[in-house]
Amino acid sequence: MKIVVLVKEVPDTYGERKLNLETGLADREVSEAVIDEIGERALELALSYADGNPDTEVVVVSLGPESAAATVRKGLAMGAGSGIHISDEALRGADLGLTADALTAALRHTGFDLVITGNVSTDGSGGMIPAILAELLDVPHATGLSSVDISATAVSGTRPVEGGVQKVHASLPAVISITEALPGARFPNFKGIMAAKKKPLEALTLADLGILADNQEAARSIMLTVAEKPAREAGVKINDEGDAGQKLADFLIENRLA
Numbered sequence: 001m002k003i004v005v006l007v008k009e010v011p012d013t014y015g016e017r018k019l020n021l022e023t024g025l026a027d028r029e030v031s032e033a034v035i036d037e038i039g040e041r042a043l044e045l046a047l048s049y050a051d052g053n054p055d056t057e058v059v060v061v062s063l064g065p066e067s068a069a070a071t072v073r074k075g076l077a078m079g080a081g082s083g084i085h086i087s088d089e090a091l092r093g094a095d096l097g098l099t100a101d102a103l104t105a106a107l108r109h110t111g112f113d114l115v116i117t118g119n120v121s122t123d124g125s126g127g128m129i130p131a132i133l134a135e136l137l138d139v140p141h142a143t144g145l146s147s148v149d150i151s152a153t154a155v156s157g158t159r160p161v162e163g164g165v166q167k168v169h170a171s172l173p174a175v176i177s178i179t180e181a182l183p184g185a186r187f188p189n190f191k192g193i194m195a196a197k198k199k200p201l202e203a204l205t206l207a208d209l210g211i212l213a214d215n216q217e218a219a220r221s222i223m224l225t226v227a228e229k230p231a232r233e234a235g236v237k238i239n240d241e242g243d244a245g246q247k248l249a250d251f252l253i254e255n256r257l258a
Contacts, residue, residue, distance in 0.1 A: 003116060005058065076199045
């Protein structure tokens with residue numbers, strides 16, 4: 001069994017978030033870069049299965065700038081056997097389509113029985129990558145799982161739906177995405193951190209993946225305009241002089257809130 005887990009370097013959720021008004025991209029220098037928590041939970045799921053199935057190979061894959069190599073190394077320190085880091089200046093500001101193409105090529109390059117991802121990242125919040133990957137790879141997918149059961153030939157799980165819980169099942173190979181309902185990640189210990197330094201970490205560019213021809217532009221979409229979020233305006237204060245209810249009703253109607 002070969003399980004590939006996708007992880008992502010993101011700005012710290014509790015740090016400052018700021019948009020670069022020149023590039024239209026998130027300014028990743030104003031906050032500490034960390035591995036996305038949902039990616040850690042996805043990796044924990046794979047490692048938990050590997051704990052009980054010694055013949056399981058866990059590969060961690062990340063697409064990001066040079067600094068994202070640290071994210072892959074953390075995955076190796078947690079227990080993954082090998083890692084792949086996709087980094088290319090042409091991927092700066094890549095949209096979902098280009099990101100999925102690069103990840104798909106990497107998955108074909110390394111091979112897989114099961115791909116595990118988080119359902120949505122905390123920076124882009126696109127939430128579409130798992131489904132796009134499954135479509136490009138022509139394999140079944142199960143998204144937004146709150147529980148997962150992996151066997152040698154299939155994967156199954158549950159996800160909440162309106163009014164109940166939905167059970168899903170897919171034969172391998174497959175792509176799944178998990179939610180924060182899955183257990184949190186284990187902490188790397190000293191032995192794991194030292195071992196990670198010797199584990200294979202393959203660095204790949206777009207050229208290595210055979211995605212772009214010479215002189216072909218990588219961008220699939222371009223930013224036309226960008227503006228800083230307007231400052232929050234003061235709200236309307238209603239003084240109760242016996243007619244506060246009417247004033248509130250008038251305010252709701254005027255602002256089409258009622």
